[in-house]
Amino acid sequence: MKLVFDHIDFTIVGHLQGLMEAEGIKTEIRNLGGSSAAGELPFTQVYPEIWVLNNGDEARAKAIVKDYRSAADAERPGPDWTCPVCKELVEGVFSECWNCGAPAP
Structure with missing residues (x-):
């Protein structure tokens, strides 16, 4: 083994x-x-x-x-992004804003 x-x-x-x-x-x-x-x-x-x-x-x-x-x-995540709706900073692994649910730009 x-x-x-x-x-x-x-x-x-x-x-x-x-x-x-x-x-x-x-x-x-x-x-x-x-x-x-x-x-x-x-x-x-x-x-x-x-x-x-x-x-x-x-x-x-x-x-x-x-x-x-x-x-x-x-398959590394993309860069962090700022939500276009609520302006919250979101980690690149997410495709939606954790705060308001808006999709990534």
């Missing part, structure tokens, strides 16, 4: 596991409930982890992780 990925966000770990399983790579997630030990252990030791069961699948699994990260980097 080989560790191929860990992350604080289980949704990302679960998504990557699904991508790997869809490619026929058998995996196991460890530290699924590890967050309950946070504080007792360093937080980096309780991150959910993806392990491949067959060592020969390690390179393919890491390629899936690399492709996922590249795609995520390409």
